[in-house]
Amino acid sequence: MDIFTSLIGGLFIALEPLNFAIMLGGLAVGTIAGALPGISFVNAMAMALPFTYSMTPIGAMMFLGGIYCGGVFGGSISAILINIPGTPASLPTCWEGYSMTKRGEAAKALMLALLASALGGIASALLLTFAAPPFADVALTFDQPEFFAATFLGLISVIAIAKESPVISMVSLFSGILIGSVGVDPLYGMPRLTFGLPMLQNGIDFVVVMIGLFAITEVLEMLGKRAHGDGEARGVRMRLPSLKQLWALRAPAMRGTTIGCLIGMVPGAGATVGAVVAYGMEKQISQNGDSFGTGVEAGLVAPEAANSATTGAAMIPLLTLGIPGSAATAIMLAALVLHGVTPGPMLFATQSELVYTVFASMILANLFMVLAGVMVARGFATLMRVPPTVLGAFIVVLSVVGAYGVRNNIADVYICLAFGVLGYLMKHFSFPSAPLVLGVILGPLAERYFMTSMANYDNDPTIFLTRPISGGIMAFAALFILWALMPGVVKRLKSIVLRQLKSTA
């Protein structure tokens, strides 16, 4: 009851005209930044940080919280409409959302993604409100082996994504992780796989790879299909999902939300792991699992709910322990510190008004995100009326600027374009690109956690299995692999037995 009263108090403060306007401004900035390739919401939060100096601590947190919530969804707008994930967490959204767009269901895909995001975000904000302290205790027991186990779980979810060709997908995944390891080694400072090229010293950023593999490849494919006269209908039919359709998707949305909340609390795991694991799980659970990748609504809803559900959950370790679990929450920590607020267990006692206003603003931000999302998505949707040639040309320019904007480095543009051509060749030879991208995104995280675990625990690789939580996550990962591969193995065994029976008969 005490929490409830505090939350109502926080809600009143959040609804004060100035605070509310600040939050809406943050939402708009975040959604637009998230939707523009290369300008991620983290960049937008970093750019917005100086503007928070003149705000109150509550205003600053509401502004940044608005950008955070809006940005996580914003990334899905470009993922659905032009196959460019605005944020790494929007990667699974490309797989299903863009397929829906190609079928002429862009508006439906956007609306489903938006509602799933809002649901995930609100559930996460409620979790933040009511369960922050106990969950913080659990998060406190996490060390490097647990972080590695969580990242490993994200990586192995690729088995579910491409279980029909697990071996080739593994080659693709590990090639991606290898690409992620290019550059200066994080522990020793020694260049690896750079072949003396200065442009590779800083490593290959996953955003650059992602833009190249998805956007540039898509443009080339668009051109190729147009030349063959089989271009898709690209118009946006404004047919929104019915209530019945929404109700049918309640289970994937709830599953995605739960996974997002659980993974979001693990510092470092974040929205990308949450979205990918949710997608993999949904593919396993869904009756249409085999159709995933062709625009299955459940495959869009689950990761969308999951990536938004990580927003509130990621703030649990920030507010209760002072540990930022992601780049976005690190910026929020900076904003708090700039305003003389020290996050940690005492924050709830000394600054309860601020804490509960932040909680309330997260709920409000996710509610009003629907409005901001619809407005930004409508603006973006006009892109779909543009002729494919012009759209393709603009996507290439956006991709180039997006790649350049990652580090203001022309070398990233070259790498992006090279991956674009590589992606086209991969498609031509039917080599899966999704596991490679996942490897590039999660590989550096996995390496950092693996190496620090080894360094901290006497080079003992069994540490991942002997510690209760990491062992539990690894066991879950093993079960997940078995679960994903079992149908294929059973099918093969059956065919072998049948063949032998036939030959003996």
Added chain:
Amino acid sequence: MSSGAYLRELSAPAGFLAGAIFLRSHVVESPEMANQMTRGLVGPASWPQLLLLVIAFFSVLWAVERVVLFKKQTTPRLATSDALATPINLQMGVAILFILLYGYLLAVIGFPAATLLYLVAWCALGGMRRAIQVSLISLLGTVVFLYLFVKLAAMPLERGQGVMGEFSIALYRLLGIY
């Protein structure tokens, strides 16, 4: 089954295997120094070498799988959304060339000029023949991109070298974004 058919089937996994073997000895410039720094599994080259080992292992598995499937005369199915046959023809080759050339020209003649030229070339390649239409799309598109990224997002986009750098600055001044 001919040896040529076998070779075709095995070319991709063999390529990955050969790449993994080659890269294992080229992970760092000084393997001796890396070895001295390595303690157990922790060292500057340990992680990439571990990955290369795994890639080599799966490449062998892949090769075995291809041979088995080839003997059964079934086409191996690949990943879900990626399994699309895409054409490679002259137009595609030109498109790839345009994209790579655009990337190269960005640093040489700057973002405004390179983008304008690229948009004109791409529209022509895509079959747009009306000069006014192509010019308008290219010009307006370039100006919108400049306002969006140079003015609003304050991104230091490439201006080009020498006289092209000066041209870019003059254009920025003309547009009121510098």
